[in-house]
Amino acid sequence: MCILIIESEQAVIKELEYILKGIIPEATISHCSDIRAARTWFRKNTLPRLVFSAITFPDGLSFDLFTSLKTSPPVVYMNANDRFALEAFRQNGIYYLLKPLDRTEIEKAVFRYRYLVAKETAPLVEEIQGETNNRFQDRFLVTVGNQVKLVKGEEVAYFFSEQKIVYLITFGGNKYRTGFTLERLEQLLNPAHFFRINRQFIIHLSAIVKMIPASKSRLQVVLQPNTNYNTITSFGRTDPFYNWLLGGFSMT
Numbered sequence: 001m002c003i004l005i006i007e008s009e010q011a012v013i014k015e016l017e018y019i020l021k022g023i024i025p026e027a028t029i030s031h032c033s034d035i036r037a038a039r040t041w042f043r044k045n046t047l048p049r050l051v052f053s054a055i056t057f058p059d060g061l062s063f064d065l066f067t068s069l070k071t072s073p074p075v076v077y078m079n080a081n082d083r084f085a086l087e088a089f090r091q092n093g094i095y096y097l098l099k100p101l102d103r104t105e106i107e108k109a110v111f112r113y114r115y116l117v118a119k120e121t122a123p124l125v126e127e128i129q130g131e132t133n134n135r136f137q138d139r140f141l142v143t144v145g146n147q148v149k150l151v152k153g154e155e156v157a158y159f160f161s162e163q164k165i166v167y168l169i170t171f172g173g174n175k176y177r178t179g180f181t182l183e184r185l186e187q188l189l190n191p192a193h194f195f196r197i198n199r200q201f202i203i204h205l206s207a208i209v210k211m212i213p214a215s216k217s218r219l220q221v222v223l224q225p226n227t228n229y230n231t232i233t234s235f236g237r238t239d240p241f242y243n244w245l246l247g248g249f250s251m252t
Contacts, residue, residue: 006053136190142176157207
């Protein structure tokens with residue numbers, strides 16, 4: 001498997017190579033330090049299976065590079081902030097990493113890539129399903145009075161935060177207090193099934209009843225069980241939300 005890293009910072013390249021080798025030992029990793037070098041690399045080599053690319057370079061934006069290619073590979077974009085997150089998903093990016101890089105997030109990016117490839121490669125589906133069972137949490141212990149109850153992931157409609165306490169809501173309408181933060185749940189939950197639509201909610205795909213435009217760039221997501229709390233997508237999350245709904249593919 002050939003992976004290309006397009007990044008100007010050598011420290012980031014070394015760190016990313018080290019992490020990727022731990023996740024995909026068989027990978028062959030190349031790297032370019034700017035857009036010009038990347039254009040040359042693409043002319044001389046076969047298309048890589050996956051690209052990790054920074055966005056801003058002294059000689060341009062990586063978006064321009066990928067739109068100029070006849071066939072664009074799956075791209076995981078990297079940046080120091082979320083300024084380009086919306087555009088990254090519009091450019092068919094499959095994941096958006098924030099610097100400094102986090103190993104857990106890189107693993108999720110690789111899983112996203114494998115999840116998309118699995119749609120076309122039947123034998124890989126079993127491998128991905130096995131990884132999903134091992135890699136993501138699908139059972140939760142919650143408190144009910146003085147008792148502890150086990151809730152399976154398939155029963156969870158959504159998680160929401162209220163006054164710094166995160167609650168789990170089942171499809172049956174039961175509400176349980178958890179000991180998690182939403183940030184931690186984002187790392188633990190299977191991204192194929194759960195998505196964080198705003199600062200307060202992480203929702204399951206099957207909990208969505210309908211979506212109503214709330215503004216030019218935001219959506220009101222109607223959930224089941226119903227809730228009176230804010231379920232409008234945060235600014236910048238609507239396009240990634242569409243992307244997630246389509247299994248990682250863009251609408252264009």
